[in-house]
Amino acid sequence: VEESVHLELMPTVNRDYIDTNLEEIYEKLLKVRKDVLKALEEARKQDLIRHPYEAKVLLKLPEDYKGLMLDRLDWIKFFFTVSQLEVVDNVDTDIKVESEDIEGLTVGIERAEGEKCPRCWIYDETVGKDGQPICDRCMEQVKIYKNIRYRIIFSFFLYFTQNKMITYTKPKPFVKWAGGKRQIIKVLKENIPETFNRYIEPFVGGGALLFELLPSNAIINDINSELINTYLVIKDNVERLIESLKEHKNNENYYYKIRDLNPSELSKIERASRFIYLNKTCFNGLYRENSKGKFNVPFGKYKNPKILDEENLRAVSFYLCNNNIKIYNKDYKEICELAKKGDFVYLDPPYYPINKTSSFTKYTKYDFTEKDQIELSEVFKSLDKKGCFVMLSNSNTDFIKELYKDFYILEVEAGRYINCKGNLRKKRKLEVLIKNY
Numbered sequence: 001v002e003e004s005v006h007l008e009l010m011p012t013v014n015r016d017y018i019d020t021n022l023e024e025i026y027e028k029l030l031k032v033r034k035d036v037l038k039a040l041e042e043a044r045k046q047d048l049i050r051h052p053y054e055a056k057v058l059l060k061l062p063e064d065y066k067g068l069m070l071d072r073l074d075w076i077k078f079f080f081t082v083s084q085l086e087v088v089d090n091v092d093t094d095i096k097v098e099s100e101d102i103e104g105l106t107v108g109i110e111r112a113e114g115e116k117c118p119r120c121w122i123y124d125e126t127v128g129k130d131g132q133p134i135c136d137r138c139m140e141q142v143k144i145y146k147n148i149r150y151r152i153i154f155s156f157f158l159y160f161t162q163n164k165m166i167t168y169t170k171p172k173p174f175v176k177w178a179g180g181k182r183q184i185i186k187v188l189k190e191n192i193p194e195t196f197n198r199y200i201e202p203f204v205g206g207g208a209l210l211f212e213l214l215p216s217n218a219i220i221n222d223i224n225s226e227l228i229n230t231y232l233v234i235k236d237n238v239e240r241l242i243e244s245l246k247e248h249k250n251n252e253n254y255y256y257k258i259r260d261l262n263p264s265e266l267s268k269i270e271r272a273s274r275f276i277y278l279n280k281t282c283f284n285g286l287y288r289e290n291s292k293g294k295f296n297v298p299f300g301k302y303k304n305p306k307i308l309d310e311e312n313l314r315a316v317s318f319y320l321c322n323n324n325i326k327i328y329n330k331d332y333k334e335i336c337e338l339a340k341k342g343d344f345v346y347l348d349p350p351y352y353p354i355n356k357t358s359s360f361t362k363y364t365k366y367d368f369t370e371k372d373q374i375e376l377s378e379v380f381k382s383l384d385k386k387g388c389f390v391m392l393s394n395s396n397t398d399f400i401k402e403l404y405k406d407f408y409i410l411e412v413e414a415g416r417y418i419n420c421k422g423n424l425r426k427k428r429k430l431e432v433l434i435k436n437y
């Protein structure tokens with residue numbers, strides 16, 4: 001070996017590597033490629049495409065080329081640097097080139113189908129499917145994508161490789177929810193256990209903490225079946241839900257027409273669409289049912305409510321589809337029975353009222369009474385005995401503090417009242433956070 005590569009002689013070819021058959025195949029493929037490039041150039045001149053990846057190539061081949069191409073269909077499009085390729089009997093496109101070298105070869109060009117994958121730039125129909133931001137092939141490559149840190153790096157990657165910001169959007173709650181935890185999210189985050197197995201949220205509501213933590217292994221649940229149906233539709237049918245949400249109007253007559261619909265007579269997608277629509281346009285984003293289980297909140301009269309947030313719905317869908325998130329519509333007790341040692345259970349029930357008029361506990365036709373609070377404290381204790389990490393939010397009242405006196409109690413500041421009276425909106429230490437660790 002010479003001291004420097006510049007002093008080395010050209011290496012002699014190892015005769016074993018010579019494969020005349022392969023050479024012949026590549027000569028033929030390169031000939032076809034020449035005609036494909038000619039056709040692509042024509043398509044570019046005629047403004048059909050600006051980049052070869054925007055093209056789908058249609059090839060009519062003579063018999064002796066057919067097998068050659070069909071055997072290589074899985075990768076030959078990369079050899080031609082196009083997004084899609086098909087072998088056809090007839091080329092019926094505006095742009096077509098008859099080969100001068102290969103008799104019987106015609107190359108046609110049309111625009112590739114699907115969306116551009118921001119990772120590999122190839123157009124593919126799997127991009128955007130169920131909120132997936134990249135194509136199936138890239139999804140396979142970036143299994144690490146599930147890790148939040150890599151997703152942020154990936155967002156930057158997209159930013160620098162694309163002119164526009166096709167970023168990974170961090171999902172956030174898709175409904176405004178009474179008792180939503182966004183105002184004290186920092187405190188909640190500071191208080192979660194350092195490590196745990198599964199994340200379990202039996203009273204998930206809008207899921208403020210769920211979307212903050214984005215656990216990859218979780219169980220979420222709520223007794224509100226309209227809400228849970230919406231989570232499921234976002235997971236499985238986000239594009240159809242988005243289409244349906246585009247149809248809604250923000251006016252009073254229309255609002256009451258939609259409110260009066262009976263959810264049990266609607267499809268799952270219509271129910272989810274109605275639910276999000278009512279949440280965005282009703283008074284204060286409240287969800288309240290009368291004793292017959294009928295949603296009864298009046299029209300909110302907002303000038304420009306954001307009924308449809310496509311980007312977030314797709315982000316939520318992507319998160320739910322690509323992680324192990326089990327979604328239930330049961331009473332919280334059944335869910336707590338699923339918890340095992342090492343799981344982290346966050347309990348955020350309807351709060352015990354601070355006084356008779358201040359609090360809102362009636363999310364559905366079932367109220368959450370004093371008896372329910374006592375039973376919940378028993379469930380808390382049984383989870384503690386099992387070896388789960390348990391954290392619970394509730395109102396800062398003597399009654400609640402007495403129920404959980406054997407655990408750590410933290411007073412938390414928040415101004416999250418549904419009550420409209422200004423003085424009650426003032427931040428006061430109205431909540432407690434209770435932990436067994």
Ligand SMILES: C[S@@+](CC[C@H](N)C(=O)[O-])C[C@H]1O[C@@H](n2cnc3c(N)ncnc32)[C@H](O)[C@@H]1O
Binds near residue numbers: 181182209332349364
């Ligand atoms: C305080 S909210 C949860 C808010 C949620 N943490 C958030 O960030 O939006 C309480 C939730 O408990 C649900 N709920 C009430 N009774 C329940 C029960 N018995 N089992 C399960 N969920 C229940 C309500 O539908 C409501 O969504």
